[in-house]
Amino acid sequence: MRSAGPLLSVRPEPVDAPRSTPIDSRHRLRGEGHCRMRSVRTGSIAVAVLVALTLLQSPAAAYAEQPVEFGASPVVDTAGALTPDEEREVEAAIDEAADRSGRQLFVAYVGEFEDPADAGSWATETANDNNMGSEDYLLAVAIDGRAYHLSAAEDASLSAADVDRIAVEVVEPHLRDGDWAAAAIAGAEAIGGGGAPGGGLGWLWIALLVVAAAAVVIAIVIARRRGRAGAPPAEGPPPVPIDELRRRAGGALIGADDAVKTSEEELGFAVASFGDDATADFRAALAAATAKVREAFGLQQRLDDHEPDTEAQQREWYAGILRLTEEAEGLLDAQADRFDALRALEQNAPQALAEVEASIRAAESGIAPAAARLQALSSQYAPTALASVADNPEQARARIAFARDSASEAAAALGRGETGAAAVDIRAAEEAADQARLLAAAVERLAADLDDGDRAVAAGIADLDADVRTARGMSDAALGGLADRVEAEADALRADLGRAGRSPHELAARLDAVNREIDAAIAGARDAAVQAQRARAELDRALLSARSRVQAAEDYLVARRGAVGAEARTRLAEAGRLVVEAQSLTATDAARALAAAQRADQLAGQAMSLAQRDVGGFGGAYGGAAAGGLGVPQGRGASGGDLVGAVLGGILIDSMLGGGRRGGGFGGGGIPGGFGGGRRAPGSFGGSATRSRRGSGGRF
Structure with missing residues (x-):
């Protein structure tokens, strides 16, 4: 299921891995x-x-x-x-x-x-x-x-x-x-160098601990005395390099964001089957985890902004990101067992398979209309205006191909009596069908946003016409030249608005620039009511543009999250936060609301550009995916293009591509932004470590 707003994520895990192990194996x-x-x-x-x-x-x-x-x-x-x-x-x-x-x-x-x-x-x-x-x-x-x-193990000492x-x-x-x-x-x-003692050491171990504690106390006292005397303190272990902290934090953000997205999709399936009451605890856990992930993205945005940060600040904020993401995944993991028991795909696999096959058919039926709608839009709008959905029909077909293949695998597994394997394939088919539905729906959603953008620009041009009349009626001779220039730009905007190949967002940017100029010149001639009305109109346009770009970037990222890195996700998270802030301020502080909306619009555009760069790098590294110019032919049995699309969509992940992960971190490698690790097939509600062990590693 899709999120109503940005930044609700997912990381699937294998459903058949054991969750508990013997205490002494x-x-x-x-x-x-x-x-x-x-x-x-x-x-x-x-x-x-x-x-x-x-x-x-x-x-x-x-x-x-x-x-x-x-x-x-x-x-x-x-x-x-x-x-x-x-x-x-x-x-x-x-x-x-x-x-x-x-x-x-x-x-x-x-x-x-x-x-x-x-x-x-x-x-x-x-x-x-x-x-x-x-x-x-x-x-x-x-x-x-x-x-x-x-x-x-997750509970290792x-x-x-x-x-x-x-x-x-x-x-x-x-x-x-x-x-x-x-x-x-x-x-x-x-x-084996420390920590909890093994059996049999008894009082000797306690004595060693006492001696060690005494040594630590003595060392602290000596160090303090040396510090007072001006002597340099004894050197400790070197701190973790900032670059290493940055890599760990980036990987943790991707993992937690994907975990939230997958959990949200899984929760959507559960709500459809069992209703709101039965899933209330899971919704609460997801909301709490989402809040922590957003807070972590906020810290990352502070690190990414243009203001210089001290090393101490960087270390503090990276530590905060790692703590918040770990807490978020822990909230989800705490509910994972109960969630799996609720869905019980292994026990209800035949029924679930029938439902997912119907879902695949429904999702597939929406692709052709979406493709036709996209074709019609391409005759009206510029390629830049359609960039976020340009490959959606092709991507959706790849997801459907993968979903059908997964459903066939599930049916074959059921025929062999392998309900665990069937459950894994059913989850894969569910998520692929859901992404196909999202990809098709995103085309129509963008079409509505572009139409709203056209109307907002038309209304703005009408405001410019009124400003020109106001300027010409004023006694200030200097306003005459400005009125002529603004009138010419209004006429040009009106003509461009009626032409094919337009971009409502670019037209709105031109409109806002000239509107600010004439507003500043004639502000004193307007009464307070008129000024407030015009400010509200400008704010409405800014919010419409920001919401549209945030939604477009969110739709793009969710269906391609297997390739999108932390930088794009951070910009999108901050843009989503600013949209919410702007909406909350509209009634009380229009100026701050306008600034927040404009900043959100800017960040959403950056997020889209960064996400497209990451996806382009993904295609270059692995021979392309099924869309976006990545160019792998379709057909699972032939080229595996639909499988690469499933990896791109985060349904199958980089474990299939031999990607490494070091302590949750992502870095290096040939894929910009990296992939989330730790799972090998679609999973359930939970964090990125659900039904898995934790650890660290990479390449050497």
Whole structure:
């Protein structure tokens, strides 16, 4: 379902990954070598995406591995990374760290990650398949793929910041040097280097803690005395670089924004089936999470503005973004289990499949009228005025193709009795059909906005005519020349308004410029009532333009969120906030309302430009999508264009493209803005980590 306003987002997660694990899986995993049933499907969407995208990329793939099983040893090495002696050293380091801290590290060395193809999802699936518990940590390394991920349970005693630090500062340097054994040994030592004690240390551990606490107190006292004496304080660990904080914050914003968008869509499906009363708690959680994400975007906007910020301010605001996004996703995750129980797609899969097939047919029926409407609009308006919907019919067809294929996969899975796999495909079909409906509806919505824009410009031209008459009736001779110039511009605007190829927004900008000039010249000649009326008319035009551009940018982003980065989302979030602010001030402070509306209009235009840049980069990096000049032929069985469109729409994500994610951060890579990680198929109500583990990693 679509949002009524901007910035309500989504991040799907696999529905069949286990949410709970045994409290102590370490001893069973190390003591037993029995086989385990795999809990996720290895075909269907994932394989199709990988095959399709392989055709889009020319380099030959290295040897790839699906998630592995651990037996008696905490080390699996299918890539031949370790010698026998090195493997024994790694196992000894892992055992020693586990005995010391109660935290167990498992290490997997493979050639390439496959099914799923990104490091985070591969590590999560491996951990879930092996029933890893709260204090089980997994270091997954793709030797040939030059990617890795350090995975931890959501309730692990090590914080997300600790895991990220160990991954980036302890493990990754050894991986870059190709010292695979040292990476695992250093990781095990860092993981076991502190925190909650494992069983059996008893009073010795308490004594060590007391000694350590005393040492800390003494160090603080000495440092303070040195500070008073002018001596430099003892150096601590280096602070996280600002660029690293910026990368983490950007990734966290994308993840949380997508989580809100997916949760909103899922909530829309649930409301349609169960009504408002049954979904009230989920609406409240979504509203609270959305407020936190908007607040986080507000901090990012402060960082992005033109005012210089001190390093302390930057660190404070980036920390605020990370805290707010984590809190937002936590609010959604807290409701995820109850939401899944409400929808119960696995139990109601046949009925849900019938409903989604009807939804696909309804969404498809709207594409042809939208295409015809777009064709008609193209004969009236400039390409720039239609840029946000220019490829919508083609994108909608790609989503329908994907939805139909997903529905067929769901039917086949039901025929095999695989209700979990069917539920995943049903969710994919639901979201694809919903995006197709949004893409078609956006054309008609833009048409209405453009028509409103035409009428607003016409009304503004009439105001200019009245201003010209007022100026000519005044005794000030200098106003005569201004009246002539304004009259000529009004005539030009009137002529352009009747021509094909116009842009109402550009005409409105010209109108506002000349209107401000003549308003300033004859303001003293008007009475207060007339001035207020004209100010309100100008405010109405500004609000109409801002709302239209914000809505157009929101429609564009929602259906292409798989490629849109944090910068565009930040501008759109701020534009949406300013529109709400302007609307709230219209009755009490028209001047502030006008300024807010004009700034919102400007930011919405920037958001659209940035989003289009990101989508263009997405097409360039992966052979294009089904629209917008990205040019991949349609047909899942042939080129996989509809699959790339599903990735573009955020239905399938960058895990299929081999994207890396480091501690929630996004950066580098070939795709501007990056993609959200952590999931491999459409998911349910919840944050980006729902039914997944947290962790850190990337390329080395």
